[in-house]
Amino acid sequence: KYIGTSNGFLRNILLTNEKIKIPQFVLQLFNRLYRGGYFRHRIVYPKKSFRSNDGLVLGKKKYFGLEMYVIVDTSGSMNSEDLEKSMKLLRFLVENNVNVYLYFNDVDFQEIENVNSVSKLHNALKNGVVGGGGSVFNKVFEHVSKKNIPGIVITDLYIYGLEKLPKDAVVVATKDYSTQAFNDLRNNGYLVVKMEDLE
Numbered sequence: 001k002y003i004g005t006s007n008g009f010l011r012n013i014l015l016t017n018e019k020i021k022i023p024q025f026v027l028q029l030f031n032r033l034y035r036g037g038y039f040r041h042r043i044v045y046p047k048k049s050f051r052s053n054d055g056l057v058l059g060k061k062k063y064f065g066l067e068m069y070v071i072v073d074t075s076g077s078m079n080s081e082d083l084e085k086s087m088k089l090l091r092f093l094v095e096n097n098v099n100v101y102l103y104f105n106d107v108d109f110q111e112i113e114n115v116n117s118v119s120k121l122h123n124a125l126k127n128g129v130v131g132g133g134g135s136v137f138n139k140v141f142e143h144v145s146k147k148n149i150p151g152i153v154i155t156d157l158y159i160y161g162l163e164k165l166p167k168d169a170v171v172v173a174t175k176d177y178s179t180q181a182f183n184d185l186r187n188n189g190y191l192v193v194k195m196e197d198l199e
Contacts (some may be wrong), residue, residue, distance in 0.1 A: 025193045025197060026089075026093075029191075030063065033150055038065075038149075039063055039064060039066035040063075040065055041062060041063045042062055043059040043060070043061055044059060044061075062097060063096050063097045066097070066098045066099065067098070067099045067100075067149045068098055068099075068101070068149060068150050069100070069102075069103065069150075070089075070101070070153075070154070071105055071140055071151065071152070071154065072090075072104050072105070072154050073106075073135060073153075073155035073156060073159065074104045075106040075134060075135040075158075076132045076133055077158050078156060078174065079174075079175070081175065082156070082174035085174075086172075087121075089172070090102070090115070090121055091121060094117055094120070094121055097116070100114075100115040100116065100121075101114070101144070101147065102115045102124060105140045106132060106133045108139065109140040134160075136160045136161060137162070138160065138161035138164050141161055141165055141166060142164055144166060145166045151168070151169050152169070152171075153169050153170070154172045154195075155171065155172075155173070155174065155177075156174045156175070157171070157173055157178035157181035157182055157185075159181075162181060165185070165190070170192075170193070171185060171191070171192040172193055172195055172197075173194050173195060177194070
C-alpha cells in the first residue's frame with residue numbers, strides 16, 4: 001500500500017444525526033483524565049421530575065473543562081467510511097462538552113480551534129476540509145505537543161513522523177491500517193484502538 005495514493009479523499013463528508021455508541025475506550029480515557037485533574041464532571045438531573053419504572057430519578061453525567069486535540073488523517077489513503085466515523089466520534093466529544101482543537105492533516109495541517117458545539121463542528125466541515133496526497137505528520141505532532149493537553153489521532157497509520165507522536169495521544173486505527181505500525185505503537189506503550197471499536 002502506498003502512502004496517500006489510493007482512495008481519493010471524500011471532500012463532501014456526510015454529517016449524520018445518528019448517535020454513536022459510547023465507545024468503552026473513550027469512557028476509560030475520560031475516567032483516566034478525570035483522575036488526572038484535566039476536567040470535572042457532575043450529575044445533572046432533568047428539569048422536570050421524571051421517574052423510571054423502578055422509581056429512580058435518572059440523571060446524566062456532564063463533563064466540564066476538558067480540552068483535547070483531535071487529529072484526523074485526510075491523506076489520500078483514508079476512505080469516506082473512515083472519515084464519516086471520525087466525524088461521529090468528534091460529534092460525541094463535543095456533545096459531551098469537550099473543547100476540541102481540531103486538525104486535518106495530510107502533508108500539512110489545518111487547525112480549527114475551539115470546536116465545542118455541534119454547530120461549530122458543522123461549520124468547520126462546511127467551510128472546507130483540504131485533503132488528499134501524502135501523509136506527513138511531523139509538524140502537527142510537534143504543534144500539539146506544545147499544548148500540553150491530551151489528544152486523539154485518527155489515522156490508518158501509513159504516515160511519516162510517528163516517532164514524534166506525543167506520549168499521551170490515543171490512536172484510533174482506521175480500516176486497513178498498518179499492522180506493523182499498530183503493533184510497534186502498542187509495544188511502545190501507546191493506547192491504540194481499532195475504529196471498529198466505535199461500532
